[in-house]
Amino acid sequence: MTEFFQELYPGIEDSVLDQLDEWVAVYQGQEAIRHLFEVAASIDSMVIGERQILGQLRDAYDQCKDWGITGDNLRLAVDLAVQAAKAVYTHTRIGEKPISIASLAVQKLERLHTPKDARILLVGAGQTNALVAKFLIKHRFHNVRVFNRTLARAEDLSALFEHGSASPLSALASYREGFDVLIACTSAHEPVIRHGLYHDLLQGDQREKVVIDLSIPRNVEAAVPRDFPIQYVEIEGLRSLAKENLAFREKEVEHARTLLDEYTALFPAQYRQRRLERALQVIPDSVRAVKEKAVREVFKKELDSLDPSALALVERILGYMEKKCIGIPMKAAREAIL
Numbered sequence: 047m048t049e050f051f052q053e054l055y056p057g058i059e060d061s062v063l064d065q066l067d068e069w070v071a072v073y074q075g076q077e078a079i080r081h082l083f084e085v086a087a088s089i090d091s092m093v094i095g096e097r098q099i100l101g102q103l104r105d106a107y108d109q110c111k112d113w114g115i116t117g118d119n120l121r122l123a124v125d126l127a128v129q130a131a132k133a134v135y136t137h138t139r140i141g142e143k144p145i146s147i148a149s150l151a152v153q154k155l156e157r158l159h160t161p162k163d164a165r166i167l168l169v170g171a172g173q174t175n176a177l178v179a180k181f182l183i184k185h186r187f188h189n190v191r192v193f194n195r196t197l198a199r200a201e202d203l204s205a206l207f208e209h210g211s212a213s214p215l216s217a218l219a220s221y222r223e224g225f226d227v228l229i230a231c232t233s234a235h236e237p238v239i240r241h242g243l244y245h246d247l248l249q250g251d252q253r254e255k256v257v258i259d260l261s262i263p264r265n266v267e268a269a270v271p272r273d274f275p276i277q278y279v280e281i282e283g284l285r286s287l288a289k290e291n292l293a294f295r296e297k298e299v300e301h302a303r304t305l306l307d308e309y310t311a312l313f314p315a316q317y318r319q320r321r322l323e324r325a326l327q328v329i330p331d332s333v334r335a336v337k338e339k340a341v342r343e344v345f346k347k348e349l350d351s352l353d354p355s356a357l358a359l360v361e362r363i364l365g366y367m368e369k370k371c372i373g374i375p376m377k378a379a380r381e382a383i384l
């Protein structure tokens with residue numbers, strides 16, 4: 047294993063090599079194929095049933111192909127892994143029921159029938175809210191103002207929306223343009239959405255708002271949902287829903303394994319066939335070379351003495367023979383492995 051990584055990364059540090067045992071799992075033969083299929087179908091990941099793992103696997107393969115470190119065998123294995131993973135997503139319910147907090151938060155907005163042009167305030171522009179933004183866009187919410195301590199990050203995030211705008215977090219207290227939904231997610235240790243600030247944000251608007259707090263500890267002061275008309279969504283509720291959904295996905299894993307058994311069993315025959323095809327690739331050139339030698343060297347004198355119509359006939363016969371001679375071993379070999 048050490049030699050393998052040294053060959054791949056000649057500059058690899060000794061400290062990394064010393065820890066390879068902890069990070070690297072080594073599989074061989076059918077076991078390796080099975081592992082690849084389980085990774086592709088995302089039943090070997092911390093988050094079961096996440097489709098994006100298949101995309102990541104394909105990207106990794108494409109990158110390695112560009113670097114010239116893959117061959118025909120890996121291509122064959124990855125092609126079948128992609129087919130196997132797609133079958134798992136199509137025929138099991140492993141990818142159903144969202145399990146990320148961000149996705150569940152946006153699903154909650156859908157369940158509350160929030161209009162697509164709702165005015166959404168996104169407070170915080172860290173990783174979690176970036177994911178929330180992704181799901182908001184997927185669900186076609188577009189009217190979003192991002193507030194963040196660092197303005198540049200708010201600007202980056204708001205630029206993703208059709209009607210996005212950005213402000214520094216310090217401007218939230220004086221924001222007077224109204225809102226329908228407020229999603230707070232920062233790493234602040236103290237509440238960011240305090241009673242007084244929320245009161246001022248409302249500008250006397252009495253209508254019920256949706257307030258989602260994804261932060262730990264909470265960003266929305268406890269008195270806010272107590273004193274104002276709010277559909278309040280807390281991270282605890284979303285977390286327990288995520289847990290339930292994960293348990294649902296885990297139940298689908300057995301079903302997925304049965305499908306992967308079938309695909310794993312297909313691989314040896316495909317592999318043998320491909321090896322044979324590669325071996326047989328030399329036949330057309332070899333047969334053609336025999337024909338060329340016959341015409342140019344072995345029977346050259348005799349052919350030179352033929353009249354043009356006889357020569358044309360001989361050439362047609364040789365062309366016919368060439369085609370047939372190429373086909374015979376190919377057909378026989380295919381029949382032998384089926």
Ligand SMILES: NC(=O)c1ccc[n+]([C@@H]2O[C@H](COP(=O)([O-])OP(=O)(O)OC[C@H]3O[C@@H](n4cnc5c(N)ncnc54)[C@H](OP(=O)(O)O)[C@@H]3O)[C@@H](O)[C@H]2O)c1
Binds near residue numbers: 172174238261263281
């Ligand atoms: N990662 C998860 O899977 C996950 C899931 C659910 C909930 N959460 C919770 O979500 C919150 C944010 O997590 P994250 O992963 O998005 O973190 P992150 O990527 O580190 O982003 C942190 C965000 O909080 C802001 N922030 C940090 N300290 C602040 C302060 N004192 N006042 C105001 N803003 C402050 C940062 O602003 P700057 O851009 O200016 O630094 C940034 O927008 C945490 O409470 C976390 O527990 C995380």
